[in-house]
């Protein structure tokens with residue numbers, strides 16, 4: 001997935017350099033070489049290099065993306081990955097900060113909300129510089145499912161998923177989703193919308209069952225959108241896992257909420273009006289994330 005993320009960053013051609021790091025000897029070098037051989041075919045100028053575990057080559061990075069760790073296999077939850085991934089993410093995050101003290105970190109490894117919280121604890125970086133990627137992907141999956149139900153292109157649809165990045169914790173905001181500015185409830189029944197929400201929540205598991213491992217195209221593309229919003233100071237509103245300190249009535253937890261992303265990372269946490277049912281679901285979702293955090 002890290003390579004896929006690098007590929008989308010390169011194709012969008014907004015970054016001068018991307019360095020891939022992996023622990024497996026020669027793997028990142030191979031991925032980087034394969035990607036660089038696309039440069040003339042896809043017309044990008046981004047320089048991609050690969051290194052085995054040598055963080056000195058990442059020195060002075062503006063943005064780092066952590067995708068290291070194991071993905072789930074069919075039948076597994078993201079939470080089951082914690083025992084292996086916590087150690088990996090902690091080591092990777094501290095090595096990155098050592099060489100790039102001003103870096104903005106995007107955490108992707110699962111269980112993502114808990115790994116984002118762990119990176120806060122391990123690096124003590126300011127909260128605007130630690131961002132968990134989940135909501136951007138889950139929202140893209142929500143829009144895909146809505147467009148399928150509506151029989152229209154995804155570009156006609158807008159919608160957002162907040163809450164924890166888990167099969168049960170995601171909160172697709174069907175009430176606020178629109179097709180060309182018109183609430184989707186004008187076109188779809190409440191039972192159809194409930195079906196869409198359910199398919200969105202298990203979007204990752206559906207792909208894991210089909211592929212035998214975790215998906216990478218949409219996750220890689222979603223990460224590249226976050227990197228671009230930061231690198232190009234776009235001030236985009238994207239749901240990300242962010243350390244909440246009172247917002248949405250939650251404290252000392254990283255969970256998905258809409259944020260404004262720009263050159264400083266998370267520039268603002270946006271508090272949108274939720275109805276009573278949505279507030280209750282978000283509180284339940286946060287309780288699930290807290291339970292996983294407790295395993296740390």
Ligand SMILES: NC(=O)c1ccc[n+]([C@@H]2O[C@H](COP(=O)([O-])OP(=O)(O)OC[C@H]3O[C@@H](n4cnc5c(N)ncnc54)[C@H](O)[C@@H]3O)[C@@H](O)[C@H]2O)c1
Nearest residue numbers: 001022023024067068069070071108109110112133214219
């Ligand atoms: N947040 C999301 O939306 C999202 C989406 C997809 C995948 N993921 C997660 O991202 C992670 C990666 O998924 P994947 O499909 O790319 O897995 P993968 O197994 O294909 O790649 C993981 C890579 O990490 C490397 N690695 C392991 N330990 C390392 C270390 N200490 N230092 C550097 N590299 C190390 C491995 O060698 C491997 O190449 C998983 O935890 C997966 O669950 C998250």
